[in-house]
Amino acid sequence: MPTIARARSVGERAEASAAKVPAQPPQRRRQRSGAAYVFLSPWLIGAALLTVGPMLASLYLSFTDYNLFDTPRWVGLRNFERMFTQDDRYWNSVWVTVKFALISVPLKLAVALGIALLLNKPRRGTAFYRSAFYAPSLLGASVSVALVWRSLFGSNGAVDHFLGIFGIHVGSLVDQPRYALLTVIALAVWQFGAPMVIFLAGLKQVPSELYEAAALDGAGPARRFFSVTLPMITPVLLFNLVLEIIQAFQSFTGAFVIGSGRGGPSDSALLYTLYLYQRGFNNFEMGYASAMAWVLLVVIAIITVLLFRSSRKWVFYAGEGTR
């Protein structure tokens, strides 16, 4: 253990300087509290200047008309009023985002769980396969892969050719309002590796005696999955669901690149954050964009709370209740 040796040498070095630092317990405790705040100062500065301050500022800005150059002008609830009652593109972006989340999250989690089940049995090479399935999670967030996606789903792309085998000719999916969002969804689902790894960790926790008991009772594989596996991994499922939904509501890069920076043909892939970006950084409507950001925060908070509330009904924690 080199670390212990390291610590011991620290002790020796400290002993040499011990004369300079007299050990006085009560004073030390106070020093500690002071030291804690000194150490925490980077985080405290960040939290105050880059989190709390900006949160309050954006709350204020959401009630103003601000173009970044003139002073903000107080307009009360006008931004929200305009957003909710007059802005069709806003509601379109809400609808696109909800569609995106409702389709991509369940699909992604289903694929992740399916592959996790496939990799759950201890076999040779499992560690390698686990990594291979995880790789898209890292690569998929890049502009590079989004560009590949645009080519593969675009005119003459692999997807068009593949569907052509079955006599289906759709042409460029990316350029059609009906399908553009689907390609963004496909890119999101492709990155199923992270929830898969978390599912795998959850599957390892399922006690094997439960499977043995179920097998003795004559339960087939499907029955074992729905009566043993699924209930036992509901805590992990909840965790993945919460994280993936939050992530889906904040998605940006894929839709930006695949939709040529605009959000696809006739706004068909205009995700919420993409519209927020357009309003804030193309049109310089910082007040309006701040209002949009706050609505996003509130919606994400509500969804998270609802998920945790509902989880009491469907999440099973071992050692609780039916044991």
Add this chain to the structure above:
Amino acid sequence: MSVQTAAPAPSTSVTKPRGPAARSALWHVTVIVLVLALMYPVLWLVSSSFKPANEVLSNLSLLPDHGTASNYSQVFDGVAGYSVWRYFGNSLLVSGLAVIGNVLSCALAGYVFGRLQFRGRGPLFAFMLSTIMLPHHVVLIPQYIIFQKLDMVNTFWPLVLPKFFATDAFFVFLMVQFVRGLPKELDESATIDGCGPFRTFWYVILPLLRPAIITTSIFTFIWTWNDFFSQLIYLNDPSKFTLPLGLQMYVDQTSQSAFGPMFAMSVLALIPIGLFFIAFQRFIVDGVSTSGLKG
């Protein structure tokens, strides 16, 4: 729980013994086919980057009919006014500084929250945890205004500086969890030996935090390297562009005509991620499963 440890391969005892070798082979074939299907887009990207212009879009096979490296030489000569090395260097600088900032500030905050007792710890810790869920967009615009007032827009500061202030709460939490797992006796004996909190942190805790530091470094590097949104907002001078921005600008300027160089540039942008992944895949996958960090 003792049964669980007594049976290392539980599933085999459950499944019917129906030709285990054949089943195993079928399993391997299935998994390999799935991996290949999954990786097809990436493999196609790499092969397309070696295809001549007339072949890039029409050829969907993974082997170029007439392999060429001209796409790469074109990218090295310069696209959109700057050689790709410029964008590469900018990305490397931003990602490298982000790693240093995140590791130092998050380890320090993690040590304080995980070990030290002080007034106000409870509420501050609760606040730190709650910021994990906070959508970035809520602080985005005021942050932009701050950096604009500081005359830092179009520099790397807005991308790097927040990392030195432990703004990625996920990593602070990771460090806290790890610090809590370290034996308290070590820093107690350091204290007895006369180490103040800082020396304890620097000489005892920080070296022991290595696994958490590795996880933080890998994810910070890859996320910053891939990051598009912040770079898009803060950088607008092509000489400051990072690789994702250079790539996007190249696409905008050349529209549909030059797929070859675009793919060559895409491959170059993926190489660091690929290398990181190959070198650290064990840490990455374990990091995800133990800490819940997502890709």
